[in-house]
Amino acid sequence: MKNEKLIFGVMSGTSLDGIDVVLIKIGNKNIKLIDFAHKPYSNKLANALLLIQKPIHNDLELSIELGLLHAQTTASMINTMLKKLNIYPKKVCCIGYHGQTIRHQPSKKFSVQIGNAHMLAEKTNIAVVADFRNRDIVAGGQGAPLVPSFHQKVFSSRTKNRVIINVGGISNLTYLKIGDKLIGFDCGPGNLLLDYWVQKNKNKNYDDKGKWASTGNIIPNLLIEFMKEPFFQKKPPKSTGRDLFNSCWLEKFDHKKESPEDVQRTLLELTAISIKLAIVRYCNEVDEIFICGGGSKNIFLKNRLEQLTTQKINNTEELGIPSQSVEAVAFGWLANERLNNIPNNSPEITGSSGKRILGITHPA
Ligand SMILES: Nc1ncnc2c1ncn2[C@@H]1O[C@H](COP(=O)(O)OP(=O)(O)O)[C@@H](O)[C@H]1O
Ligand SMILES: [Mg+2]
Structure with a gap:
């Protein structure tokens, strides 16, 4: 159909689980998900990415090499999808390529996503839009979160x-209140501390469905100490990442004598309580809650969130976009806005001094 565009969206989030690729069709009124692929990072690559995120580790050349590897892996995922669906690259308008964040320091005026957009354009013969965060940041914003305006577009009622x-x-979270201004901000750690702790103690990448956490008990004093972290009290606009919530953050607390499953249960409670607090403080009159991201598969966490909010929580799949694809679809949409020269940041969310067009275009 006329006016319909094929676009790829690519996301690699802070959890360091891997690369999500979606192919979407954007029409005048709707966005349709055509295909989704996920490639987990190998343990070797995830460890290298983890290492380079540590503030003391500042290896410029390694970050460039990892960026090239990220682009090559992404290109091969995209080319495989194109072949499978029998689509020529020329039919695709662009790729919205987020890259892998290795530093996010809006107060110092930068956020670094590695992933080589030149290589991705070269290997796919498709234009690439990348580097979505830095223009918003130099305009005084957090450069994050960038998905609330997409949530507003596709999930509002x-x-x-x-x-x-x-x-x-x-x-x-994003709060979509009818007739009111858009609200959105980072609440705190989602999965990354849970992942770190289960990797350390059980040698598993994540706590499947939250089963291990469910065998533990909350350690009240530890939870109180966790919650003293100033980020939780900070008013939006606010964003965070591994720069703050990382293994050092967790290891500075006194939990050596506690059983590992109790620590896991307490970390899960931290994720749940910080989300609940964010809803209580900034979202009055909530009718419905939807969840997306890999944490939606943590059944124990989802149940706990339902208890704390006294609301049934549905998956965004019910609104037409599977939970694992939402962010990648969002970056496809943001790339399309960029190509149409439509300002695609939300100053009310990020705190930047005005509307800006985010994303750098690398021609096919
Ligand atoms: N079956 C599952 N049970 C519990 N947690 C899961 C499950 N599947 C995925 N996850 C969690 O979701 C995370 C990935 O979520 P994702 O939305 O991709 O995060 P990010 O955008 O930060 O990469 C994993 O690291 C893991 O913690
Ligand atoms: Mg991910």
């Missing part, structure tokens, strides 16, 4: 005030 919770490595 005329009759219900909706909250969208995205539980990735970090958790963020």
Whole structure:
């Protein structure tokens, strides 16, 4: 059909689980998901990415090499999808390529996503839009979260005030109140501390469905100490990442004598309580809550969120976009806005001094 565009969206989030690729069709009125692929990072690559995120580790050349590897892997995922669907690259308008964040320091005026957009354009013969965050940051914003305006576009309702919770490595929420301004910000750690702790103690990448956490008990004093972290009290605009919530953050607390499953249960409670607090403080009159991101598969966490909010929480799949694809679709949409020269940041969310067009275009 005329006016319909094929676009790829690519996302690699703070959890360091891997690369998500979606192919979407954007029409005048709707966005349709055509295909989704996920490639987990090998343990070797995830460890290298983790290492380079540590503030003391500042290896410029390694970050460039990892960026090239990220682009090559992404290109091969995209080319495989094109072949499978029998689509020529020329038919695709662009790729919205987020890259892998290795530093996010808006107060120092930068956020670094590695991933080589030149290589991705070269290997796919498709234009690439990348580097979405830095223009917003130099305009005084957080450069994050960038997905709330997309949530508004695809998930808002005329009759219900909706909250969208995205539980990735970090958790963020969007409040879509009818007739009111858009609200969105990072709530705190989503999965990344849970992942770190289960990797350390059980040698598993994540706690499947939250089963291990469910065998533990909350350690009240530890939870109180966790919650003293100033980020939780900070008013939006606010964003965070591994720069703050990382292994050092967790290891500075006194939990050596506690059983590992109790620590896991307490970390899960931290994720749940920080989301609940964010809803209580900034989202009045909530009618419906939807969840997306890998954390939506943590059944124990989802149940706990339902208890704390006394609301049934549905998956964004019910609104037409599967929870694992939402962020990648969002970056496809943001790329399309960029190509249309439509300002695609939300100053009310990020705190930047005005509307800006985010994303750098690399021609096919
Ligand atoms: N079956 C599952 N049970 C519990 N947690 C899961 C499951 N599947 C995925 N996850 C969690 O979701 C995370 C990935 O979520 P994702 O939304 O991709 O985050 P990010 O955008 O930060 O990469 C994993 O690191 C893991 O913690
Ligand atoms: Mg991910």
